[in-house]
Amino acid sequence: MSEFETHEYDVLIIGAGGAGLRAAVEASAQGVKTALVCKSLLGKAHTVMAEGGIAAALGNIYEEDNWKVHFRDTMRGGKMLNNWRMAQLHAQEAPDRVYELETWGALFDRTKEGKISQRPFGGHRFDRLAHVGDRTGLEMIRTLQQHAVHKGINVFMETTISKLIKDGDRISGAVGYVRESGDIIVFQAKAVVLATGGIGKAYQITSNSWEYTGDGHSLAYWAGADLIDMEFVQFHPTGMVWPPSVRGILVTEGVRGDGGTLRNSENERFMFNYIPEFFESETADTEEEADRWYEDKVNNRRTPDLLPRDEVARAINAEVKAGRGSPHGGVFLDIATRQPADYIRRRLPSMYHQFKKLADVDITAESMEVGPTCHYVMGGVRVDADTGASTVTGLFAAGECAGGMHGANRLGGNSLSDLLVFGRRAGLSAAQYAQGLSSVPALDEGEVKDVVADMLGHFDRDGSENPYTVQQDLQETMQKLVGIIRQESELKEAIEKITVLKDRAGNTGVEGNRQYNPGWHLAIDLRSLLTVSEATAKAALERKESRGAHTRDDYPKPEEEFEKVNVVIKETPEGEMSVAQEPLPQMPDELQKVFEEAAI
Amino acid sequence: MGEVTLSIFRGDSSGGDFVEYKVEVEEGQVVLDVVHTIQATQANDLAVRWNCKAGKCGSCSAEVNGHPRLLCMTRMNLFPEGEPISVAPIKTFPLVKDLVTDVSFNYEVAKEIPAFKARDPESGGGYRLQQMDVERGQEFRKCIECFLCQDVCHVIRDHPDNKEQFYGPRFFVRLAELEMHPLDTVDRTDLIRKAAGIGMCNITKCCTEVCPEDIHITDNAIIPLKERVADEFYDPFRWIFRKLSGK
Ligand SMILES: Cc1cc2nc3c(=O)[nH]c(=O)nc-3n(C[C@H](O)[C@H](O)[C@H](O)COP(=O)(O)OP(=O)(O)OC[C@H]3O[C@@H](n4cnc5c(N)ncnc54)[C@H](O)[C@@H]3O)c2cc1C
Ligand code: SF4
Ligand code: SF4
Ligand code: FES
Numbered sequence: 001m002s003e004f005e006t007h008e009y010d011v012l013i014i015g016a017g018g019a020g021l022r023a024a025v026e027a028s029a030q031g032v033k034t035a036l037v038c039k040s041l042l043g044k045a046h047t048v049m050a051e052g053g054i055a056a057a058l059g060n061i062y063e064e065d066n067w068k069v070h071f072r073d074t075m076r077g078g079k080m081l082n083n084w085r086m087a088q089l090h091a092q093e094a095p096d097r098v099y100e101l102e103t104w105g106a107l108f109d110r111t112k113e114g115k116i117s118q119r120p121f122g123g124h125r126f127d128r129l130a131h132v133g134d135r136t137g138l139e140m141i142r143t144l145q146q147h148a149v150h151k152g153i154n155v156f157m158e159t160t161i162s163k164l165i166k167d168g169d170r171i172s173g174a175v176g177y178v179r180e181s182g183d184i185i186v187f188q189a190k191a192v193v194l195a196t197g198g199i200g201k202a203y204q205i206t207s208n209s210w211e212y213t214g215d216g217h218s219l220a221y222w223a224g225a226d227l228i229d230m231e232f233v234q235f236h237p238t239g240m241v242w243p244p245s246v247r248g249i250l251v252t253e254g255v256r257g258d259g260g261t262l263r264n265s266e267n268e269r270f271m272f273n274y275i276p277e278f279f280e281s282e283t284a285d286t287e288e289e290a291d292r293w294y295e296d297k298v299n300n301r302r303t304p305d306l307l308p309r310d311e312v313a314r315a316i317n318a319e320v321k322a323g324r325g326s327p328h329g330g331v332f333l334d335i336a337t338r339q340p341a342d343y344i345r346r347r348l349p350s351m352y353h354q355f356k357k358l359a360d361v362d363i364t365a366e367s368m369e370v371g372p373t374c375h376y377v378m379g380g381v382r383v384d385a386d387t388g389a390s391t392v393t394g395l396f397a398a399g400e401c402a403g404g405m406h407g408a409n410r411l412g413g414n415s416l417s418d419l420l421v422f423g424r425r426a427g428l429s430a431a432q433y434a435q436g437l438s439s440v441p442a443l444d445e446g447e448v449k450d451v452v453a454d455m456l457g458h459f460d461r462d463g464s465e466n467p468y469t470v471q472q473d474l475q476e477t478m479q480k481l482v483g484i485i486r487q488e489s490e491l492k493e494a495i496e497k498i499t500v501l502k503d504r505a506g507n508t509g510v511e512g513n514r515q516y517n518p519g520w521h522l523a524i525d526l527r528s529l530l531t532v533s534e535a536t537a538k539a540a541l542e543r544k545e546s547r548g549a550h551t552r553d554d555y556p557k558p559e560e561e562f563e564k565v566n567v568v569i570k571e572t573p574e575g576e577m578s579v580a581q582e583p584l585p586q587m588p589d590e591l592q593k594v595f596e597e598a599a600i
Numbered sequence: 601m602g603e604v605t606l607s608i609f610r611g612d613s614s615g616g617d618f619v620e621y622k623v624e625v626e627e628g629q630v631v632l633d634v635v636h637t638i639q640a641t642q643a644n645d646l647a648v649r650w651n652c653k654a655g656k657c658g659s660c661s662a663e664v665n666g667h668p669r670l671l672c673m674t675r676m677n678l679f680p681e682g683e684p685i686s687v688a689p690i691k692t693f694p695l696v697k698d699l700v701t702d703v704s705f706n707y708e709v710a711k712e713i714p715a716f717k718a719r720d721p722e723s724g725g726g727y728r729l730q731q732m733d734v735e736r737g738q739e740f741r742k743c744i745e746c747f748l749c750q751d752v753c754h755v756i757r758d759h760p761d762n763k764e765q766f767y768g769p770r771f772f773v774r775l776a777e778l779e780m781h782p783l784d785t786v787d788r789t790d791l792i793r794k795a796a797g798i799g800m801c802n803i804t805k806c807c808t809e810v811c812p813e814d815i816h817i818t819d820n821a822i823i824p825l826k827e828r829v830a831d832e833f834y835d836p837f838r839w840i841f842r843k844l845s846g847k
Binding site for chain 1: 633
């Protein structure tokens with residue numbers, strides 16, 4: 001048994017992306033002792049990669065825009081499965097959160113009048129995304145990071161949490177390891193905020209990094225919290241497809257927002273053939289109207305190139321299947337013939353650079369080849385909209401690892417704003433909860449020791465399984481069987497395969513010692529990756545319909561019986577994964593009215 | 601491309617050496633891909649940092665054939681076929697293991713720089729700023745904190761003790777950004793001259809040459825900062841005037 005340090009905090013925040021940093025700033029502002037833990041170095045979380053922008057109804061380009069329109073777009077984009085209260089708070093508070101970033105040093109691109117500029121994005125009725133070229137996430141995370149370092153928050157970088165500890169029904173702390181040394185680290189905390197991001201590493205073709213192994217989802221699940229909407233995984237329509245080594249790397253929707261169009265091998269703007277009934281009234285049906293829309297959004301309807309992501313990803317999939325794809329199995333994305341070269345370089349500098357360097361493609365002169373890539377998980381920890389509280393006392397969640405806000409499909413730009421709005425709320429509520437506790441919940445030492453023994457156990461096994469091979473096999477399974485288009489037999493096959501993979505993961509051996517050992521780290525990460533994969537496959541099997549990002553070949557249409565339910569995943573006391581349908585919270589009448597009025 | 605030989609530094613603070621790995625390389629791969637292949641198939645415990653694989657996070661800095669680079673933006677076809685390629689950790693910071701170094705120095709310096717403090721928002725909230733006014737700062741805010749500029753700067757690369765009195769080019773970029781920020785109200789001139797040690801920079805421009813974000817570190821950040829502290833030394837009123845007028 002090895003020794004370990006124990007640190008005591010009021011609020012422990014796991015994850016230092018936009019949500020975790022914003023939560024930390026808010027918690028420490030309440031005067032509680034706050035710690036922030038992250039797997040990578042500070043400033044390297046996924047948030048840094050966000051490109052297109054932050055959605056907020058500032059109304060700087062179109063005065064007609066306001067929170068009601070944003071709320072309506074978000075709900076419709078989510079196929080009405082969103083938690084209405086989250087969608088409401090998000091739309092109402094996003095503008096304040098953006099202005100706040102500016103007072104903390106962020107330098108957004110400007111309009112001619114000197115206001116924060118906003119760019120059009122899929123599913124948003126008006127130009128709504130505050131941005132900095134195509135590196136908005138960098139601006140956001142740096143601003144938050146630079147603001148946070150002066151607030152007395154203790155940051156534990158390159159530290160991974162692998163289990164939460166409870167005292168009876170309440171959270172009392174967490175156990176993890178320091179990557180650099182391999183030392184075990186224990187936190188005793190009154191409240192824990194999960195802000196760990198997504199699950200995209202479960203797939204082969206993904207825009208997500210090694211960090212995205214669904215840790216927060218799993219930590220919550222193992223602690224007894226509910227997960228909702230796990231069947232909804234967003235495949236972003238435009239990832240790079242060539243060369244193979246860059247497959248999956250994101251091409252921002254900003255390319256289409258700034259005038260780029262999708263074309264098939266016959267040079268046809270094929271999205272006009274894929275306008276669903278649900279969006280017919282708000283989508284242009286001729287190229288002329290679509291092109292006018294870029295200049296005048298009040299009198300024209302939106303180009304189908306900017307339908308919500310689920311629609312575009314399915315359309316690309318169908319074009320490729322029909323034999324109208326590009327040479328490397330994607331479709332073409334053309335901005336070169338649509339905008340002058342200097343405009344492209346100014347608005348999309350990092351896309352220009354990325355294609356030039358990694359694919360030898362000059363996007364100001366040629367089309368890009370793009371195809372769907374796993375990008376975001378709508379599902380996550382079930383939370384109370386106002387406070388971010390999970391169903392376990394003392395456990396909060398915000399950002400991508402929380403569920404409900406985006407329903408069946410997230411609109412571009414709505415994540416960065418989600419991080420700010422709900423990161424702040426979760427940090428605040430966690431601090432208030434901690435302040436309200438008269439005593440520190442106890443850490444069960446026996447349980448801590450079990451967790452530690454389990455983590456270190458990988459060094460004692462014979463090493464018959466290589467963790468990297470297990471991960472690759474899982475990614476292949478998820479990509480093939482739980483991908484964009486699903487069906488019952490394949491989902492069942494996936495669940496069986498995941499069971500086998502779990503055994504194999506239990507049998508992974510580790511080379512070398514505890515110091516900065518990625519093989520060991522992956523062996524531990526596999527547990528959460530397998531947990532979220534199983535949750536996704538089981539929830540997908542439960543939802544016998546097609547809605548938003550969840551498409552079933554065997555149930556190709558939305559079904560009324562699933563219109564108002566969330567699929568809820570929970571661990572039973574016996575350690576089994578239970579799947580249940582529960583009623584979706586219903587919008588109050590006043591808000592329903594707001595929703596309808598915003599349509600006009 | 602067929603088979604290549606990668607010679608990767610393996611070791612920790614107690615010592616180490618280059619180890620040769622032979623790997624099959626696919627079309628379009630970058631050095632990071634090849635390092636990952638080795639990690640997955642031949643050396644599970646090979647330590648390397650990465651996140652975005654697209655030059656956006658600044659995690660994967662290393663020295664490839666002696667040149668400071670981002671591993672994820674360095675294509676394999678850059679190198680002549682048949683010759684081994686060496687991959688070593690960046691040199692300026694203490695080694696943790698293999699390709700991972702202890703870059704905590706940078707996070708400490710970041711804390712020493714007094715925080716940004718904005719002037720009051722305009723009535724109605726927010727600020728009116730022209731694109732021209734934000735662009736200068738935006739150049740500096742492109743920094744992905746890869747610390748390659750810190751790695752090549754001879755002031756700290758060759759003389760580790762200088763880290764006590766020299767922030768390094770990354771933080772001259774940060775200071776320039778704050779100094780030229782149209783909304784900031786804090787005076788950091790004294791810090792720039794003293795604690796940051798800008799006087800020790802002799803404008804060799806090595807930092808500018810390696811910056812993957814093409815930030816003109818010397819011309820646009822360091823030289824104006826040097827001028828500013830020189831002016832200021834004699835004329836504090838000029839600083840106040842500049843701050844207020846945004847010039
Ligand atoms: C390429 C790309 C472009 C995008 N562009 C946009 C965009 O333009 N607009 C938009 O709104 N959204 C965009 N998104 C989505 C958005 O960036 C993410 O959803 C969002 O940044 C997630 O933020 P987060 O704070 O929830 O988590 P992250 O920023 O991912 O941070 C997660 C944190 O949790 C830590 N962590 C995870 N597990 C553990 C553990 N076990 N122990 C300790 N720490 C842990 C990680 O180290 C990290 O610090 C984009 C995403 C990608 C990948
Ligand atoms: S220009 Fe100055 S800061 Fe840059 S490398 Fe040379 S000495 Fe260092
Ligand atoms: S200034 Fe350039 S080289 Fe230096 S850390 Fe920033 S991005 Fe890297
Ligand atoms: S992995 Fe992000 S810069 Fe290389």
